[in-house]
Amino acid sequence: MPEENAELAELIRKIALINAVKHEGKAQPAPVIGKLLAEKPELKPKVKEIASLVSKIVREINSFSLTEQKRIVEEKWPETLVKEKVEEVRRLPPLPNxxxxxxxxxxxxxxxxxxxxxxxxxxxxxxxxxxxxxxxxxxxxxxxxxxxxxxxxxxxxxxxxxxxxxxxxxxxxEYIQSDRTPIYYEYAEKLLKNGKAYVCTCPPERFREKISAKKPCECRSLPPEEQLERWKRMLEGQYKEGEAVVRIKTDLNHPNPAVRDWPALRIIDAEKHPHPRVGSKYNVWPLYNFACGLDDHLMGVTHIIRGKEHYTNMVRQKYMYEYLGWQYPEAIHYGRLxxxxxxxxxxxxxxxxxxxxxxxxxxxxxxxxxxxxxxxxxxxxxxxxxxxx
Ligand SMILES: [Zn+2]
The missing domain is CATH 3.40.50.620 (HUPs)
Known part of the structure; x- marks a missing residue:
């Protein structure tokens, strides 16, 4: 039965290699035999003869370097890596809360x-x-x-x-934000109505001057009715690009000037810059923190896993979450690869x-x-x- 033996040897080699890769390049005969008998219970009566074959093969496998062992496994039995992956995943640290x-x-x-x-x-x-x-x-x-x-x-x-x-x-x-513009408008209106946001029509450099001095611009304290009126004018296209921005109110004394009254929605010339999906339908578009912050809550995201460079965005978005009575998801920030x-x-x-x-x-x-x-x-x-x- 040479053919059958070759088949058996190949199976032992496979089990031994996988065992070796799992244990820093050193397979052990006992678990290899255990696994073999689990797969081929009919071999149980011949376990003594098989044990010596297993020892021989394990010795041979252990003489390879770990890299070589991994290469063979990857080449011959890539499907076993899927199993290995599951074990890797279990090693990820648990998520908080x-x-x-x-x-x-x-x-x-x-x-x-x-x-x-x-x-x-x-x-x-x-x-x-x-x-x-x-x-x-x-x-x-x-x-x-x-x-x-x-x-x-x-x-x-x-x-x-x-x-x-x-x-x-x-x-x-799957979601596509350009399909969700009406949702962003709805929340913009809500925040303007509640006095948590304002439409700033200051020239950008003037606003920057004010905000770096921790001072509000004139638009900030206008009543909600006036804000909603300006908002309507934004949507109707009565302002040009750069002439009006919806800003979320924050702490003007926040140590990071980039956090102070961050921009939520702005005007983009829809004729000059049509969107590849929705064309020139919208001339007011949400900025990153507004759309992303709203969507994370609305889509029920519980854990945000992203690069460290997003840390300030979390600080910005938390103001909006507070105004809307929402709880910010768990945020995990990792370093750049x-x-x-x-x-x-x-x-x-x-x-x-x-x-x-x-x-x-x-x-x-x-x-x-x-x-x-x-x-x-x-x-x-x-x-x-x-x-x-
Ligand atoms: Zn202003």
Whole structure:
């Protein structure tokens, strides 16, 4: 029965290799035999003969380096890495205050003004893995409310969806902010009515002067009726770009000037800067903190997992949450992932493509997911890298 023996030896080799990879490169005969008998209980009567074969194979496997062992497993039995991944996930530190919520909800919220690159991988993988670890929900939210400076591009919506699917991080729900403009208007009106926001018509430099001196501008104390009147004029297109901004009231003495009375909605010339999805329908667009802050609550996000650079945004948004009587989600801020030699800046990628420096989004010199995919880097490798960091 040489063929049968070869098959058995191969199975033992597989079990031993997986065992070795799990235990820093050193497999142990006993658990290998245990696993083997669990898979092939009919071998139980022959356990003595098998034990010596197992010992021999384990010795052989243990003579390989861990890197070599991992390479073989990845090449021959990639499906076992999926199992390994589940164990990796269990090693993620627990999320704070999970018990406060009925269900953990996380979100990844890219602006479709570029394809995804490795710089987004951590947010995606962590949000996805945590949602699954707690049997929660993972939301994909396109933040496409700046048709002027961060203009979204239609093809990127789909490319982003494809990138997430490739990475094995398919969202449970998807939202597109440019579909939600009426919701943002509704809350803007509510805050203006309650005296928690105001329409500032000061020239930007004048407002800056005032705010850096911790002084209110004249618009701030106007009554709600006047604010609503100005708001109506904004929507009707009676102000030009830059002439009116809705601002959220904050503490004018806040030590960080960037927090003081932050801008929530502004005018964008709809004819000059049509939105690729909704065209020239809207001339007032929410800014990042307003749309993102409202959506996190409205979509039931319980845990925001994002880069440290967003810390000030949380400070800004908390004022709005207080005014609306909402509780701010748990926020986890991590450091930036530094990858040497990979050009991570979105604007550089877009510029390089435009100038023809890079042939396409999957140019191997880029760290876009498309390029990584083309270079044969597996999504498992990326996920593992993120979880292990
Ligand atoms: Zn003003």
């Amino acid at each position: 999970v018990e406060k919520y009925a269900r953990v909800v996380t979100r990844f919220s890219p602006n479709p003004d570029c394809v995804l690159h490795l710089g987004s991988a951590r947010a995606i993988v962590l949000c996805y893995e945590y949602a699954h670890m707690y049997h929660g929900k993972f939301i994909l939210r396109f933040e496409d409310t700046d048709p002027k400076l961060k203009r979204p591009v239609l093809e990127f919506y789909n490319r982003i969806r494809e990138d997430l699917a490739w990475l094995g991080c398919k969202p449970d729900e 530094k990858i040497v030699g990979a050009s991570l800046s979105k604007s550089k990628i877009v510029q390089g493509i435009r100038e023809g420096i890079y042939k396409d989004w999957d140019d191997p010199r880029l760290a876009t997911f498309a390029a990584l995919r083309r270079r044969g880097i597996t999504p498992e490798a990326i996920r593992k890298l993120i979880i292990d960091v």
